[in-house]
Amino acid sequence: MTLLELDRVEVTVGAPAHGGHCVARHEGMVLFVRHALPGERVIAEVTEVHRGYVRADAVEIIEASPDRVPAPCPWSGPNACGGCDLQHASTSAQLEWKASVVRELLARFAQVDQAVRVEQLPSTVGADGQPDAGWRTRVRYTVDAEGRPGLRKHRSHEVVPIERCMIAYPGIRSLPVLNRTWSADAVETVAPSTEPAFVVTDPARPIVEHAAGHEFTLSAGGFWQVHPYAAQTLADAVIEQLAPKAGETVWDLYGGAGLFAAAVADHVGVTGQVALVESAPDGVAAARQNLAKLPVRIVESTVERALVPPRGRAGRSSARLRGPVDLVVLDPPRTGAGKQVVTAIAASGARAVSYVACDPAALARDVATFQGLGWHLAQLRAFDCFPFTHHVECVALLLPARS
Structure with a gap:
């Protein structure tokens, strides 16, 4: 059977593979299915067709894994923000997913x-002193043609306008970025360990980070x-x-x-x-x-x-x-x-x-x-x-x- 983009097929997905998807098969064709968990029976919609395999999203869950949880972010899921690909998995399932991928790659190669x-x-702590899911201290928001900031879809240049990024560091979430329009192509933000979060207007601006008993000065646009x-x-x-x-x-x-x-x-x-x-x-x-x-x-x-x-x-x-x-x-x-x-x-x-x-x-x-x-x-x-x-x-x- 030849699968085309937007075709939908019912499959049982297998083990996770490197890249944030599970492997499934349908009439001899390999499918790499995102937004699924091992063992689930899903309706998969084809997103890309390649020689010998296709990429797909699980758009309907027929038989759910006991490890499936509701995604905490409303912008997560098929045809949405491509940043978080395991929000539908429990914390223990996320850890086992990653462990199984590392094990499989070491065995194969x-x-x-x-x-x-x-x-x-350790968990990030919010302003209220409670654990917070926001761990990402550097976030790059892409701006769409209408000036709205957001994040890109998976393997796409299309921008998904969002109101809040759950994994952004609490200080970054409080910045006035997502509630306005921008003329730039992108908006860079950073939350150094030694000062409040800010919008990066000059990538060469020095910031200071602390780790391993030392102080490290680097540019706001540099790697950390x-x-x-x-x-x-x-x-x-x-x-x-x-x-x-x-x-x-x-x-x-x-x-x-x-x-x-x-x-x-x-x-x-x-x-x-x-x-x-x-x-x-x-x-x-x-x-x-x-x-x-x-x-x-x-x-x-x-x-x-x-x-x-x-x-x-x-x-x-x-x-x-x-x-x-x-x-x-x-x-x-x-x-x-x-x-x-x-x-x-x-x-x-x-x-x-x-x-x-x-x-x-x-x-x-x-x-x-x-x-x-x-x-x-x-x-x-x-x-x-x-x-x-x-x-x-x-x-x-x-x-x-x-x-």
């Missing part, structure tokens, strides 16, 4: 049978973890896995504003050496300011160039970072580190690598590469840094065979 438990972060407890949680996990000792040498790759470099520098002390590698100019500038009083060397370079540069005329490598090194913090972008970087790290002499991953599929592929080079996955921790969405943050400990 790295042939690793890994137990995974997704840990919750969006959950208010994520930076501290991830830094603690890295330090616990690596257990850095005084005098050790550490590489912080894709180091950004310096969160992990600062944390490990406190442990290796003045007798140790820390090198942070970052290519983004705003990240480099922030790291130089934030780490000026710590024994950290800033290397402005891509990680690939810092570790594996072209060979010179004499055939000798001129890598900006040379081993041996004791420890590596690896925090790559969503695409992962890749074979070239992993191979260089595996040959560096490091006794341990702590890999911070925002994409479990990229992590699984890189774990497979490490394994092919004689390393193994010794520990994996997963954190719910993005409640109500399918996203999950992982911190993986990789050790060489000699360990």
Whole structure:
């Protein structure tokens, strides 16, 4: 049977897959169905047709899972805001969804049978002192053709005007953004840990964040973890896995504003050496300011160039970072580190690598590469840094065979 856009079919959905959907099948066709839960019988409406599979939304629930709950946001659901794809799942079901996806990806790409438990972060507290669902300290509202701010539909440029974003930090929700029209294409908001939330009119405006016992100055448009407890949680996990000792040498790759470099520098002390590698100019500038009083060397370079540069005329490598090194913090972008970087790290002499991953599929592929080079996955921790969405943050400990 050939399915077309807007066709509706009745299916029983299976396990969740990476990307916020469950897998179903109908007459030989694979469907990736959003807004469903494993085991449910639903009416799925096709939203996209591709060769060999279609994307669809569950627009009617025939047999509901016991884990299904009413979505707390009125703008969540099929053909609505695409930001939160798990609002229809109970909290325990959201955590198990993410854990099962991480387990499946590690099994598929790295042939690793890994137990995974997704840990919750502390709840945000509202102005009334009660727990609040608003964890997102940076929100970008898109403006439609009529000047109304909102959020985009899933895999679309279409804007859904909203009156309130449930996951926006309480201070951001109180800003006069959604109750007026705008002439700009988008409205950026931020809620730093050291000052009230504000609308970003100048992305270069400095803000200050606190984590790991340090103060970090960065631009309002620069990268920082969006959950208010994520930076501290991830830094603690890295330090616990690596257990850095005084005098050790550490590489912080894709180091950004310096969160992990600062944390490990406190442990290796003045007798140790820390090198942070970052290519983004705003990240480099922030790291130089934030780490000026710590024994950290800033290397402005891509990680690939810092570790594996072209060979010179004499055939000798001129890598900006040379081993041996004791420890590596690896925090790559969503695409992962890749074979070239992993191979260089595996040959560096490091006794341990702590890999911070925002994409479990990229992590699984890189774990497979490490394994092919004689390393193994010794520990994996997963954190719910993005409640109500399918996203999950992982911190993986990789050790060489000699360990």
